[in-house]
Amino acid sequence: MSPRTPLAWKNLIGNPARLCVAAAGVGFAAVLMFTQNxxxxxxxxxxxxxxxxxxxxLVAISPARYMLPxxxxxxxxxxxxxKADPAVTDVQALLIERTMARVRVEGSPSRPIRVISVPNASLYSTGAGDSPRPWLNIAGLDENRDALRQRDTALVDRKTRSEYGFQFDHSGNPADQRIELSNQSIELVGSFTLGTDFANEGSLLIAESSFANYFPRRGYGKPxxxxxxxxxxLQDGxxxxxxxxxxxxxxAGQWQxxxxxxxxxxEQTFWSEQTPVGMIFLIGTLMGFxxxxxxxYQILFTNLQDAMSEYATLKAMGYPNRFFVGLVVRQSVYLSVLGFIPAVLIALLLFRMLESLTGLPxxxxxxxxxxxxxxxxxMCLISGLLALRKLVRADPASLF
Incomplete structure (x- = not known):
């Protein structure tokens, strides 16, 4: 028995120019959805x-902190x-300042920035030749922890927005620039990689021992x-x-x-369900869909219309409607894959460019x-089935 002719595939490749246009149209919609997603x-x-x-x-926060920023x-x-709890082995505080933290790079205006403390336990060894278990696993912090022990020093996030004016050399280290944090001089001794978000456009890391020097009014004078x-x-187990x-x-009531x-x-539930930004991106995805x-629909309807006499012949020969449904379904799947493959490659390039420009992950x-x-x-299946309605409902004689 000879194999069946792959009619759905033949219909697609019969006109290469139309196939390229069809794949480009599907790919365009896929890129829109990729971008919004x-x-x-x-x-x-x-x-x-x-x-x-x-x-x-475990992480403890104030019950009034409805989102991290x-x-x-x-x-x-x-x-x-x-520390008295038998399950607890160690605790550490993480201090973050945004309201009073303003940084000014020489030649650029002053801008608010997020300043994160590095616990002293992460900067100093616990014994001779002993390396402490770090509290922050941030790329670039371990290599620069010796430099960060010095007074009035900081590390800058390499993904900080360019508007701040920070300059980096080819290896990612900060260039020699005059920097002020909260109107006090500070030296950048290295860089790290964390990234921005929708509330923070840049970040600095400073030792906890230096935190009080730059924000003395924090916490009503007890920074x-x-x-x-x-x-x-916690203890193992x-x-x-x-x-x-x-x-x-x-x-209870003082922390959570x-x-x-x-x-x-x-945090993710808050941003996706309780902010308009999350809804905007969801609507954008639906618009792309x-x-x-x-x-x-336009592509598949035109394809079906051009081959309507051939389909009418098959219908007159007794081919049932499920044959044509299966034909269009296969054609829709082929078209979706042909459009999706280039869309993935374009999305990868686009994402890399956007991450470089914005610092967002x-x-x-x-x-x-x-x-x-x-x-x-x-998307392709719905379009194909909508385009098929005329063929399924029509009398074969009326299609000639």
């Missing part, structure tokens, strides 16, 4: 970058109290006694969920202790690419 994912990924680089099981804090004394994030490490609930109850996954989910349906994972492929295929 990329910005939405950046919106969700960027606020939790700091949570992802802390090395601990909000300047709501709790007293450091609470962290000292949790080191008000904590933004409390980092808590301890349940993070149970410990978080127990420690929260220890000072969450696992890293809980605070990540909480709708545009794709219109483009694909424009990550294209396999699962995220797969979701766009599903949307692209569904």
């Amino acid at each position: 990329g910005f939405r994912n950046a919106l969700l990924d960027s606020p939790v970058r700091l949570i992802e680089v802390v090395d601990c099981e 909000v300047d709501e804090r709790f007293p450091r004394s609470l962290l000292r109290r949790v 080191l006694e008000t904590v933004d994030l409390g980092l808590i490490r 301890a349940s993070p969920e149970e410990a978080a609930e127990r420690l929260t109850e220890m000072a 202790v969450l696992t890293r996954q809980q605070i990540r989910d909480r 709708a545009v794709g349906i219109i483009i694909c 424009m990550a294209l994972t396999v699962s995220r690419a797969g979701s766009v492929l599903v949307l692209t295929t569904l």
